[in-house]
Amino acid sequence: MESQLFSTSPSTFHFPSPKTLFSNKTTHRNPNFSSFTPKRKLAIQAKLMEKENKLWGGRFEQTVTDKVEKFTESISFDKELYKHDIMGSKAHASMLAKQGLMSESDKDSILKGLDEIQRKIEAGEFEWRADREDVHMNIEATLTEMIGEPAKKLHTARSRNDQVLTDFKLWCRDAIDRIAASIKNLQVALVKLALNNEGLIVPGYTHLQRAQPVLLPHLLLAYVEQLERDAGRLLDCKLRMNFCPLGACALAGTGLPIDRFMTSEALGFTAPMRNSIDAVSDRDFVMEFLSANSITAIHLSRLGEEWVLWASEEFGFLTPSDSVSTGSSIMPQKKNPDPMELVRGKSARVIGDLVTLLTLCKGLPLAYNRDLQEDKEPVFDSVKTVVGMLEVSAEFAQNITFNRERIQKSLPAGHLDATTLADYLVNKASYCY
Template sequence: MSDKPWGGAFEQPTDQLLEQFSESVSFDRRLYAQDVRGSVAHARMLAAVGVLTDTERDQIVDGLVKIGEEIAAGTFEFKTSLEDVHMNIERALTERIGDVGRKLHTGRSRNDQVSTDFRLWIRDSIDRVDGLLKNLQRAFVHRTTLDEGAIVPGYTHLQRAQPVLAAHYWLAYCEKLQRDRQRLADCRGRVNQLPLGTAALAGTTIPIDRQMVADELGFEGIVANSLDSSSDRDFALEFAYVLTQIALHLSSWAEEWILWCTTEFNFLKLPDAFCTGSSIMPQKKNPDGLELVRGKSARVVGNLQSLITLTKGLPLAYNRDLQEDKERVFDSADTVEACLELAAPMVAGAQLKRESIAAGIDRGYLDATTLMEYLIAAGVPQRTAHELIGKLVGTAMKADCRLADLPLKDFQAAHESLDESVYDVLGVERAVEAFKSFGSTNPDRVAEQVATWHEKLK
């Protein structure tokens, strides 16, 4: 049992089946940098409270830093028999500096050590994802300049509804991504609480200074209850949920752009560099990047469901089930980061097919609502105006023409208040200009929002 940090009371070696079944170093080795950082801070604190001498502290810190460098360089040998990344690093340290290395684990357990490393990793991941979200927002804001003045159909139920500026459409995604960033920031505050020093479940008799460790590692606070410290993974589930929401937003965007790229819509051209072809049909340019963004969202959703199921019935305090949390979180973070890295250049490099959109923009009676509100402004009740304009739309449909092409007599037959000024609100350009409310697609309102986003994303 010499390889086991817990083998003193055992008379038989671990069965190889259990050893292979229970190891986690094959996936938790990616926590090595966080484990080294946490252990360095712990060692410095132990020296500050008199558990280690300054010489012992320096030996431990130097040894840990060198081990971290070897792992980063790919020259460190991990052993499955040592179970996880934490014991691999500690055993290597002890082999190099002797019994001094055996003092490092004073005042902590693997339970609070794992939770600390995981929180540090998630915190780092949150910061990376936030940066990628910001890059994607910048790509959308850049499009507002490229597509200035362009009008596209807005849809509800995937049916043409009202006209909107393309810039207004791009900024809608900025808003969604901003809420994702806000959720990440909110999540980060709960992740950023130090569990180290609560030990196995009840604390420690060693006179440790948890605040010192928290300060060195950049934690905003300290977990206050030792039973709670290592038993819960709500911080990981919250992160997994935020990643899921990001994935859902990306999937929705990908679905819409897949439609826009079809011959039927013909609104958008993707860069060839982000498309693939067919092995049999030479004319095909398939939006595989978008389809994979949409498809990979299923992995992220599934990982969240796995984590919820994993933690739904665990008693206090630590249970080995929690070893299963990391692969799910790692995969969700990796997947979302990969999707975001792909999304930004796709958004930046796509071309809006303005001529194609403009050629069909008048289909669908996108100015009907504006005409209805023109009647409302003249004193007609909304429900009455709705019915009257509906009949006018029916008349135009039978004549196979736009509302703006109807003769004045048809408008006057619908309501006596309608005169030649009705043509001032018809057509998509006039309809867009007629909007007034804050948050609308009115060109002045959109320009204000574009300026706001440029300021936010500096």
Template sequence: MSKLWGGRFTKGTDVMVEEFTSSIAFDCRMYREDIAGSIAHAAMLAKCGIIAGEEADLIIGGLKDILADIEAGNFSFEVSLEDIHMNIEKRLTERIGPTGGKLHTARSRNDQVALDTHLYLKREIGAIARLLTDLQQALAEVADRHQEIIMPGYTHLQRAQPILFSHHLLAYFFMLQRDFARLEGVWQRTDMMPLGAGALAGTTFPIDRHFVARELGFSQLYENSLDAVSDRDYILEFLSFAAILMLHLSRLSEEIILWSSAEFSFIELDDAHCTGSSIMPQKKNPDVAELVRGKTGRVTGHLMALLTVAKGLPLAYNKDLQEDKEGLFDTIDTVKFSLSVYASMLRAMRINAERTGQAVRQDFSNATDMADYLVKKGLPFRQAHEVVGKCVHYCIEQGKYLLDLTLDEFRRFSPLFEEDILEAIRVETCISARNSYGGTSYSQVRRALTQTTAILREQGKSCEKMK
């Protein structure tokens, strides 16, 4: 088959080279964007008098028919035609005749593929923004339903201080809020129109790039043609956003996996979100959380891969940049699926309040509150820290917890202890006392839940803009 670019060549392309250089196997998913860009380009060519209006109408009608064929499954993509652009252009020319060849006037595949990728990523960012907001909504819903459940907070995976389960979940809500803000920034820099840059230097035809931008819903144009065809910053930013988002989901996954184990038993995942073992009948495995944790490395790898591809490229376009798409597409698919399944899993999980309460009462996570008690009685914190440390050591030797001690036992370590010490280190008191802004107290969690409502409302408005 003769190539659309084959005029300069005297022999055909090696079959292995065709397969190696072809991108149609993966860039075919951008057919909607490619056709939308071509329709806008054809309309602009007619507006500017570069082609006749009748020719533009014929081209646009042919493109719409091809779109219908693809969506009906009546279009065969050919490896020999390399990519989505040439597959569509060849079919267009077959359908409407030589006029189809006029579509490529004043553009190059370099700016065409850049346009397709910008359009495609803009659409997918909007979808991801909605899924991300729904996951935040799920976290807020679960936190709201379980506002007063107490659990141990951890540092170094050792019980540290008592916190509210809702406070723990809301930590992830606010992580995801930052992710959403990052995604908004990516969308802004994806919302730039590269078409009209040509291969690298612009075009000699009197085109109207602003018209095409309006037709396609772009708010900005690239100011430099070299930059327009070589820029992949917006993809790198998206991959960076995705890697950080998946990192956050991976951290939550690790906790979900721990909490659902028999050793913790803080939660039980719904059967619909677990699998069993082929050999051990008793098993209920948290596969969703494990897979999200595992797929995080895959997304991070795509970011590293494209950074490595782009780091040594001279301006403007190089074939290396074809490597931007498979990692991007896989990242989009991975992120969308992870967000969807995670929201469903969180909404269905059950919290074992009895077990979390038992855990926090059978440890020394109220020790800091005991030290704070002594500080409020006038003892410097470093001395109070030592007193409580000795008291904890005594309890461990005696097989007791701090709440098990009598007032006489407390006073072995400091005369500052009074009868109110047991109330001061009661778990509920410890929670209520941590009332600094952003703390784990009941009132601070209620304030945070109110804040989530406002945040989700604003994000909803942003999602509408990113459609």
């Protein structure tokens, strides 16, 4: 099955030397170059030498312009994936060595070099270069500088297409765990708040009109239930995304004798993806992830809206402590529940991130397209925003008090017991018969 799914021979890349790049044959293609002074020619060549040959640059005789390079780079944001890129490269190198596609000594050099690169990144000593385009090429080029020829073998039977998807899935998997932990923390904060206010009766609302009396803990636990479903959606998403793209290469696999199950298992995936074209073009897991985040954000926005209303003078049901409130520059009497207003507002960002991904993927043909480079920033933003919303909501929940006296005084208004009285009369009438 493996050979049937991935039977295409790997592409061969040729990397021109600087001597070839700046030969007469190359420079004469520019009609103006021959008219430059020797000093000007040297200056141009020195400038071009600053830009390394791209991994994909074998057939190119000119480097990209500075504007194109600046527009197409992704290192400014995808360096976030460095840890997962190194994880994937370690698993890939170990598999290549086991399959006889790399010597054990080369593998050991690669693993040692990758460890040192991770140390440098985390110590702030690593130089991220825009001319190396992305996190993958930055790490691979630095590895080549460190250990030489063995590093060049790391790209055997691997394309940036399957590499980036593997890194991204690993990152999203960890992000889901982070969000799930934050959801649990907020649930715990809400349960504690409910326990601290056991027996407190508050007005329950429908259509924002007083409806029936309810226990405050019952109301707070409604949000706990919503959050439980949010966590469930994220875990379901994690299960569906947990299939490994490595081995799909550019889109049609490789004819080299790789072991995709080995790399999949080493990285904690359930199994390799079954279709190589789907493997490099799939962004369903991202859209599902951001959809789950958006629903969570909506729930938090509803919680924020309720608490902002309850903190108003008109309601006066709760009072946030000074530690989670802000004031006004010209109205000294004000005490604003700003964190929950921002929770309500930031839900728009999370929804916007989802819409960005949906629009990005709409109409894209198979398989990989460069448009998909734009998938990462919305995901990074969505995760950062949702985690922040969850954390500040938990902080707010731990720093509010409910105004029992004000709540109790409000209960007689609105005929909250009308339904209970009607039920009582119906039951009494039935006994009469």
